[in-house]
Each structure stands twice: as structure tokens, then as C-alpha cells.
Amino acid sequence: MDFAQEVKAAADIVSVVGANVRLKRQSGDRYVGLCPFHTEKTPSFSVHGRLQIYKCFGCGKSGDVFNFLMELQGLSFIEALKLLAEQQGKELPRKGGSPAADAAARKREGLLQVHDLAQRFFVEQLKSNVGSKAMRYLSQRGLGSEEIGEFGLGYAPGGDALMSYLRSKRLKRSHVLESGLVGQSDQDDSVYPRFRDRLMFPIHSDGGSLIGYGGRSRLADRQPKYLNSPETPIYHKNAVLYNIHRARTAMRQSNQVVLVEGYMDVIGVWRAGIRNAVAACGTALTSKQISLLRRHCDTVVVNFDSDSAGQTAAERSVEMLLRDGMNVRVLELPGGLDPDEYCREHGGESYRQQLENAPAYFHWLLDRSHTLFDLSTSDGRTKAFERLLGSVVLLPDEVQQATTVTDLAQHIGLPQSLALARLRSAAKPSKRTDETPVAQADGLSPSERLLVVLLVSDERARQQFLEPACEIAARGLPSSPILSALKAVASAGGPFRYEAVEGRLDSADRDRLARLVFERDRPMPTVADGEDLLAALNRQAMEEQYQDLLRRIGRADSADELPGLLDQKLQLERELGLAR
Numbered sequence: 374m375d376f377a378q379e380v381k382a383a384a385d386i387v388s389v390v391g392a393n394v395r396l397k398r399q400s401g402d403r404y405v406g407l408c409p410f411h412t413e414k415t416p417s418f419s420v421h422g423r424l425q426i427y428k429c430f431g432c433g434k435s436g437d438v439f440n441f442l443m444e445l446q447g448l449s450f451i452e453a454l455k456l457l458a459e460q461q462g463k464e465l466p467r468k469g470g471s472p473a474a475d476a477a478a479r480k481r482e483g484l485l486q487v488h489d490l491a492q493r494f495f496v497e498q499l500k501s502n503v504g505s506k507a508m509r510y511l512s513q514r515g516l517g518s519e520e521i522g523e524f525g526l527g528y529a530p531g532g533d534a535l536m537s538y539l540r541s542k543r544l545k546r547s548h549v550l551e552s553g554l555v556g557q558s559d560q561d562d563s564v565y566p567r568f569r570d571r572l573m574f575p576i577h578s579d580g581g582s583l584i585g586y587g588g589r590s591r592l593a594d595r596q597p598k599y600l601n602s603p604e605t606p607i608y609h610k611n612a613v614l615y616n617i618h619r620a621r622t623a624m625r626q627s628n629q630v631v632l633v634e635g636y637m638d639v640i641g642v643w644r645a646g647i648r649n650a651v652a653a654c655g656t657a658l659t660s661k662q663i664s665l666l667r668r669h670c671d672t673v674v675v676n677f678d679s680d681s682a683g684q685t686a687a688e689r690s691v692e693m694l695l696r697d698g699m700n701v702r703v704l705e706l707p708g709g710l711d712p713d714e715y716c717r718e719h720g721g722e723s724y725r726q727q728l729e730n731a732p733a734y735f736h737w738l739l740d741r742s743h744t745l746f747d748l749s750t751s752d753g754r755t756k757a758f759e760r761l762l763g764s765v766v767l768l769p770d771e772v773q774q775a776t777t778v779t780d781l782a783q784h785i786g787l788p789q790s791l792a793l794a795r796l797r798s799a800a801k802p803s804k805r806t807d808e809t810p811v812a813q814a815d816g817l818s819p820s821e822r823l824l825v826v827l828l829v830s831d832e833r834a835r836q837q838f839l840e841p842a843c844e845i846a847a848r849g850l851p852s853s854p855i856l857s858a859l860k861a862v863a864s865a866g867g868p869f870r871y872e873a874v875e876g877r878l879d880s881a882d883r884d885r886l887a888r889l890v891f892e893r894d895r896p897m898p899t900v901a902d903g904e905d906l907l908a909a910l911n912r913q914a915m916e917e918q919y920q921d922l923l924r925r926i927g928r929a930d931s932a933d934e935l936p937g938l939l940d941q942k943l944q945l946e947r948e949l950g951l952a953r
């Protein structure tokens with residue numbers, strides 16, 4: 374076994390995928406969850422434990438544990454291999470990987486290295502004299518060494534210190550330039566640090582690599598207050614969430630995430646013991662960020678600032694979250710405090726209670742309408758209701774829409790029948806087809822399908838039945854290409870690999886096979902069924918032949934052909950038990 378196969382054999386795709394997608398066991402070795410690669414509300418992303426493969430029947434993405442990590446984290450094969458090997462405590466042998474294929478990987482590696490070194494620099498600066506004002510600012514905000522250490526806070530001084538530090542590390546110039554930590558002058562080739570006199574908040578990927586920074590000015594009047602890393606090959610601001618790598622475990626445990634506005638809020642609630650908070654890094658919430666959240670939990674508590682910018686941002690985020698089928702609650706803290714301030718004034722226990730009592734989003738929207746509409750008049754009530762209706766129709770299922778609407782009607786004081794009638798006219802006809810994620814495999818008979826499944830999943834069955842099955846199917850059955858591919862892979866020796874079978878199939882057969890393997894609600898055949906399935910296959914082949922013979926007899930135009938064909942027909946009729 375080569376190194377990659379060894380690593381793959383030791384990895385379990387169900388737990389690797391399961392660390393990123395909430396999987397539900399469907400039956401036996403089959404699991405389903407919401408696809409991390411496209412937005413969906415009903416799970417069509419399937420993982421097979423025994424075959425160590427995944428397949429999404431929505432967007433078509435499929436592969437093994439390496440493909441999954443490559444696709445999910447944007448890694449090259451070598452990087453995915455290295456990641457899994459490291460988790461298993463293995464070291465990558467020093468030869469593999471073609472240089473060309475890995476240029477991108479080397480660049481990412483280089484950019485990560487620049488960030489790691491810069492991080493050391495920023496942290497040192499904060500602790501030195503140069504950073505004393507920044508340090509004072511942090512302690513005024515109530516941050517002690519524990520939070521500063523946990524979140525890796527640092528200080529980027531003015532001047533060129535960062536440049537000479539990076540130069541002393543002999544990094545590749547192109548990596549330094551592309552890291553986003555420095556800018557280049559238009560006039561000459563000179564470079565300058567992008568962040569100057571700023572508190573540095575390191576931003577990590579879902580997997581925990583340092584990929585960018587948010588830099589905060591400690592001076593109230595400095596604009597912009599926050600400066601973020603620009604887009605780089607490793608930092609895509611609309612796909613990252615601040616603190617996600619620390620929060621993900623707590624998000625899974627509580628099935629809930631607290632979405633706050635800024636870095637300081639995340640740190641403030643962390644200090645108060647709340648571990649499942651994240652923030653969008655200087656962007657309005659995007660679908661990519663939402664799909665990152667959904668991998669870990671269902672419910673989002675949105676807790677933004679109470680100022681009008683914060684509330685507008687909250688409303689927009691709520692809408693995005695609803696559209697993507699998340700459960701949404703909205704917390705507005707009393708006294709107009711932001712989460713950080715609230716925790717400092719009232720403590721973590723009180724904040725936790727606020728979180729627990731946070732109302733479902735429409736109650737919050739309703740409260741907001743109090744300020745916008747005069748609910749004492751019937752006109753005001755109708756207008757408030759119409760406004761809320763826009764959010765209700767975003768709810769993913771119709772029952773939820775109807776219960777929400779009646780609830781709202783009651784709160785506002787509108788007749789429920791009227792409210793429901795409005796809902797019916799507002800709700801667009803549902804476009805979702807709600808197709809069963811795993812459709813019936815086309816063209817194959819029931820016993821043919823069971824036989825294929827048996828031969829894919831059982832070594833003993835392959836030894837006993839694959840050879841004869843292949844011969845029978847070659848007489849014109851639709852499973853023939855799949856069975857021949859199976860036979861070729863099995864006779865090549867070594868451990869049986871599903872991808873090797875796939876590699877020998879055209880895309881239609883590949884898809885047919887995946888559908889068979891993940892098919893829902895089918896019995897799991899065992900070796901004991903093999904004989905019966907083979908007999909059924911044989912009969913199916915004869916019936917095919919018989920039909921074919923009838924067609925040929927009908928078309929025969931020379932009298933010489935007929936006797937032979939009729940003989941064959943009689944023979945087949947006897948075998949099929951049709952002859953009297």
C-alpha cells in the first residue's frame with residue numbers, strides 16, 4: 374500500500390465528514406446530511422461508511438476522504454494528505470507530489486508562513502514599549518492577559534518595523550507581497566505595511582489556520598475604525614467568520630451560534646463564558662458564511678448593536694438566515710448595550726439568560742413595527758402585518774408559515790382568517806420539487822440492482838458470484854458495464870477500491886452506481902442471497918434474449934434464417950418454462 378492509501382485506510386470518512394457536516398445515520402453504513410457544497414434544505418449529501426465515499430445527489434459532488442477535504446478547504450491533494458496524516462501522527466514522506474501541481478499549495482504554505490511570522494511580531498510589539506498605549510486601551514476595555522493570549526491579539530506599530538522584521542526572515546518576496554500585510558507603492562517598487570498603529574485581531578479559517586487580520590484603530594476619530602486584510606489566495610472575507618474555529622465545538626454541542634457584530638463582542642462574551650459566538654469580519658452576512666454556520670448548528674441568535682446601523686444589519690442578516698432555512702432568534706439587549714458592554718456590566722450568567730429568552734425573529738420584527746406603525750389603528754395594524762408577511766414567506770415550510778402567521782395575527786390583533794388569506798396570496802407557488810434525493814436507478818431490474826450492491830460491498834460475494842454474473846450480464850443486460858468494471862478491479866488484486874471502479878465507468882454508469890449504493894429503503898443483500906440473485910439475473914438475460922429473438926423472427930426476410938431462429942426460440946421457451 375502506498376502512503377496515501379495507508380492514510381486513507383486509517384481515516385474514517387464518516388468522522389472526517391462528520392466533523393464538518395451534521396450527519397444522520399440513514400441505515401447500516403449510510404449517512405445523510407446537508408451538503409456543504411451547495412445550499413439545500415433537505416439533505417441529499419450521502420456518505421457511505423463501508424465504501425468510504427460521499428456523493429451529493431443535489432450538486433453531484435462526490436469522492437473519497439481526500440476529495441472531501443480538498444473541496445471543502447480548497448486544498449491540493451498533497452495538502453489534504455498531509456492534513457489527514459498529521460491527524461494520524463504520521464509524517465509525509467519527503468518525495469511525493471509533482472512540483473507543478475503543487476505550486477498553488479506552496480504559495481498557500483508561503484502565505485501561511487508569512488502570517489505566522491507576522492503574528493509573532495505583532496504579539497511581541499504589543500508586549501513591548503511600542504505597544505504600551507495599545508495595551509492600555511485593551512485593559513480599559515477590560516481585557517486581561519488571558520483573553521489577549523487566547524485570541525492572539527497583537528499590535529502593528531507605525532513605521533517600517535514589520536518590513537525589516539520580515540526581511541530578516543528571508544521570506545519569498547512574492548509571498549510577502551501577496552499576504553495582504555504589505556502594500557506596494559505605485560510610483561516605485563517600495564513596500565509599506567498595510568496596518569499601522571493598529572490593534573491586530575488574527576482571523577482564522579474554519580480549520581484553524583491564521584489567514585488574515587482585522588486591524589482596529591485605538592483612536593476614536595481614526596477612519597476606518599477597522600481595516601481588514603484584502604482578498605488574498607488564503608483570505609476570502611465573505612467566506613470567513615471570526616472565531617469559528619474556536620466556537621465550532623460549542624456550536625455543535627448547543628446546536629446554536631450567537632452571531633455578534635464585532636471582534637470585541639466575540640471576545641467580550643468569551644470572557645463571560647459564552648463559547649459559541651462568531652462575527653462576520655466587516656461584511657454583511659453572506660450565504661457562504663451561513664453555510665459555514667449550518668455545518669455546525671441549526672439555530673442562530675442574532676445579537677447586534679442597538680443603534681440603527683446595527684438593527685438594519687440585523688434585519689438583513691435575519692432575512693438571509695431565514696432564506697437559508699436556519700432557525701432565527703434575535704436578542705436586543707436592554708439599555709442599548711452591545712454584547713461586550715452587557716457582559717461587563719451584568720456578567721455572563723445574565724447574558725446567558727438573555728440568550729435563552731431571546732424571542733423568535735418575528736416577535737422581534739413585531740416589536741420593531743411598534744415604532745414604525747401605529748398599531749392602535751386598523752390601518753397601522755394591516756401595514757405592520759404586511760411588512761412582517763415578507764419575512765414569513767421566507768420560512769422553508771408551509772406549516773411553519775401558517776402557524777407563524779396566525780401567531781402574528783393574534784399579537785397584532787388581526788382576524789386569523791384574514792391573515793391566512795393574505796399569506797396564501799403572498800406565498801409564491803413553491804418552486805421546490807421536493808424530489809427524493811436518491812431516485813430509482815434507471816434501467817436495472819430489482820434483482821440486478823441488489824446483485825450489484827452485493828458485489829460492490831462484499832468480498833466473499835465477489836469471489837463467488839462476480840465471474841458468472843459478468844458472463845450473464847454480457848448477454849445484453851444494462852448492468853454489464855458496471856459488472857465488468859467491478860471484475861477488472863477485483864481481479865487486479867489488492868484492497869478493493871470503489872473509486873477504481875468509478876474510474877472505469879462513464880459518467881452515466883458512475884451516477885447509476887452511486888444511486889444504487891446510496892439507495893434508500895432497500896434491503897441489504899447478503900452472500901446467502903447470491904444464488905437466488907444470480908438465478909434471477911440469468912432468467913432476466915434469457916427473457917431479454919427471447920424478446921430479441923422475437924424481434925429477429927419478425928424481421929427475418931430470408932426463409933433460410935427462420936428454421937434456426939425458431940429452434941432457438943423453442944429452446945429458450947423450454948428453459949423459461951414457456952413451452953407446453
Ligand SMILES: [Zn+2]
Pocket residue numbers: 408409410411418429430431432433434
Ligand atoms: Zn451538494
